Amino acid sequence: MTYKQEQLSEEKVFKDPVHRYVHVRDRVIWDLIATPEFQRLRRIKQLGTTNLTFHGAEHSRFNHSLGVYEIVRRIISVFEDRPHWNKEERLLCLCAALLHDLGHGPFSHSFEKVFKLDHEIFTQKIITGDTEINRVLEKVEKGFSQKVADVIAKTYQDKLVVSLISSQIDADRMDYLIRDAYFTGVSYGHFDMERIMRVMRPMEDQVVIKSTGMHAVEDYIMSRYQMYWQVYFHPVTRSAEVILSKILHRAKDLFEADDFTFKLEPTHFLSFFRGDVRLEEYLKLDESIVYYYFQAWQDEDDVILKDLCERFMNRRLFKYVEFNPNLQMKDWMELYTLFQQADINPEYYLVVDSSSDLPYDFYRPGEEEERLPIHLLMPDRSLKELSRHSDIVEAISGKKRTDHKLYFPKDRIEALTDQSLKKKIITILYGQGEVEDVR
Incomplete structure (x- = not known):
């Protein structure tokens, strides 16, 4: 028996609050889970700073990755012996599902924006680079790691x-919606995942849904909509x-300044500050390390860094008002000047x-990010795009919703002794609507 086919002597299971059990029988999957690169995901929270809003949201990328693997494993069991399904792709699907989030850094998307990184690129680097993950995958067959990377890059044939792994109804989304709803304690993200998995069917180039499962898919899409606006984009x-x-x-900025020396040199951040991040340095940085620096930076001499770290560590967050940048840029420019006069640096305190x-979106050829629509498999074996058959989905299809907030330190404004300046700032802020309290 080859390594690719090798099974564990007995099935291993992980107890899971969402799926009850995550089942592992393949030696390859078991070995991948044991690698340092995968174990690192225990130290990366799935929802970044959301635990400061929903205190139960302490789950990790490790939890989620196992969940996505388990959903794909179950879907494949439904696909067995069906037309268009190639059994030879089974292990590839399982590995890609397990490893799809491998490249996430601490606080995920916020961290990526600051340092202009892409977690998917780092996922591919970890899979194809000098790592334990790569060595396990290459034992399956030469070039197997590149196949897994190609699936995650969406370039696989x-x-x-x-x-x-990646579509408008995939294992990744299904797991994070239900898992995030469970750990945040909200009711929005729940839908009948078991029903959706049972009505999924393999076609030549995508998964389609039996028309009898349309209402379960409607529920899934509305759950996603609610989770984004009630949880993922929560203003706190x-x-x-x-x-x-x-x-x-x-x-x-302090690192790049000639006149500042850190009391605690930010060793783990140096390559990020320089914009030249090597893979081994990337893998050493997790949220426990970031929290250590934030804790230590409260004792640095820079008043802005000290204050921001103290706010983050002790949850003294900024307040916010509704803001429309298309209509209120004059207000923002005036506030910027007033903040400077008040010695509140607007670069850091007016955001x-x-x-x-x-x-949900239907297919728009030629767009930068083409979204393949969800297709229903009708009784006559024809395919029908979901929004053409569902009034609920049609109502929100192609409709992009955008929300803007203006954030600022209300406590700093209230502490101003210049009453005239204070009144001007508050008048502009309150003129845009009631200031929301962050609790």
Whole structure:
């Protein structure tokens, strides 16, 4: 028996609050889970700063990755012996599902924005680079690691395999919606995942849904819509992300300044500050390390870095008001000047943050990010695009929603002794709507 075919002497299971059990029988999967690169995901939270809003959101990328693997394993069991399904792709699908988030860094997307990184590129580097992950994959067959990387990059020749991991209804989204809903304690993200898995069918280049399962898919899409606006884009979470980003920007600016010396040299951040991040350095940085620096930077001599770190560590977040950058840029420019007069550096303390989401889209050829639509398999074996058959999905299809907030330290403004200046700032802020309290 080859390594590719090798099975464990007995099935291993992980207890899971979402799927009850995650089942592992393949030696390759078991060995991948044991690698340092995969174990690192235990130290990366799935939802970044969301635990400052929903205190239960402490789950990790490790949890989620196992969950995506388990969903794909179950889908494949439904696909067995069906037309268009190539059994030879089974292990590739399982490995890609397990490893799809391998390249996430601490605080994920916030961290990526500051240092202009892409977690998918780092995922591919970990899979194809000098790592334990790569050595396990190459034992399957020469070039197998590149196949896994290609699936994650969405360039693999078998688009059916890609669609299991990355599409508008894939194992990744299904797991994170239900898992994030469970750990945040909200009810929005729940849908009948078992039903969806049972009505999935393999076609030549994508997974389609039996028309009898349409209502379960409608529920899934609405759950996704609600989770984005009630959890992922929650303004309190965004406030924490704003402060996190400003801490990293300030630390980078101080590193580049000639007249500042850190009491605690930011060794783990040096390559990130220089914009030349090697893979081994990337893998050494996790959220426990970042928290250590944030804790230590509260004792640095720079007042801005100290204040921002203290705010983040002790959850003294910025307040916010609704803000429309298309209509209120004059207000923002006036506030910028007033903040400077008040000695509140607007580069770090006056921040416009925007969020947008497209809950479902039909196919638009030639767009930068082409979204393959969800197709229903009708009783006559024809395919029908979901929004053409579902009034609910049609109502939100192609409709991009964007939300803007203006964040600022309300406590600093209230502490101003110049009453005239204070009144001007508050008048502009309150003129845009009631200031929301961050709790």
